[in-house]
């Protein structure tokens with residue numbers, strides 16, 4: 361049996377929506393992007409959503425929108441994709457890592473205050489694997505010290521915690537529609553932001569800093585534009601947005617199936633020696649983006665190869681950022697600096713988790729993992 365790591369859930373209707381755009385005259389940022397932004401905005405119950413080309417671009421623009429740059433520090437987590445900390449470096453600021461909770465892999469809010477200095481400007485938490493961080497606590501700390509909070513919500517559109525959604529307590533939250541994400545357009549991203557002024561600024565920053573988009577300039581009569589600020593070229597286009605509109609409308613249905621699969625994995629794997637499963641907190645609706653098992657570090661690679669030899673696609677999400685070569689060489693990080701992140705980073709293996717996965721495939725993956733580990 362072959363079980364791919366990921367198969368998308370794009371339907372005939374989604375493809376027809378793209379076809380409609382391709383047959384129209386207007387391919388770049390226009391009505392369809394607006395339609396998608398409105399869908400996401402309604403779902404998250406936030407005031408503004410801005411479509412961009414990736415979550416990384418969203419993080420970078422959000423940091424820029426709050427004027428974060430050289431000499432500034434941003435508190436974040438080493439247990440994430442390198443994109444999170446890279447975005448901080450892209451604006452010239454310094455990522456300051458705080459270790460994670462062993463139970464969830466999310467930034468340990470208890471440890472944040474100790475890392476705040478006079479240069480700290482922001483906290484950048486990551487809702488790892490789809491479970492939200494303690495946003496209430498982080499918001500409180502941020503308000504106490506005058507910091508902003510930018511959420512890396514690449515894994516978490518559907519999650520809630522204490523009744524709060526992503527984008528509701530953060531100053532900005534950034535989402536990813538990369539090829540293996542819960543909804544996908546191959547590449548893509550969005551920023552949710554509640555401040556109308558920041559939303560206007562972000563709309564300019566995603567398009568060179570221009571005060572009029574192509575739709576403003578060309579759909580009616582030509583209008584002159586100005587460039588009040590220096591921006592980047594990160595605007596989402598109508599083609600990508602067309603793929604996302606229908607997925608957004610089915611998002612809870614897609615989540616239901618992933619949640620079922622998650623429960624099947626838990627039933628089959630929880631409690632087996634050598635197979636760790638992170639906790640889902642009772643006050644949390646987990647977005648069920650990734651299903652990682654944590655195996656003993658010395659067995660990780662043999663389990664990875666063992667599963668692949670049996671036709672099962674796997675991934676490692678993630679090796680801790682501070683131990684990646686660039687971060688070690690640039691900042692002098694070493695093993696032992698963030699023990700909980702390292703424990704997850706050295707043992708984690710993501711199993712296939714997507715709505716198209718069949719029950720018998722879930723059985724096969726779980727059974728093969730147990731066989732490969734000889735448990």
Ligand SMILES: Cc1ncc(COP(=O)(O)O)c(C=O)c1O
Pocket residue numbers: 413414415416417440441443444486512514515535536537538548549
């Ligand atoms: C936690 C996290 N943050 C950010 C990103 C970056 O997303 P994108 O590829 O849309 O830039 C990813 C992508 O995998 C991610 O997993």
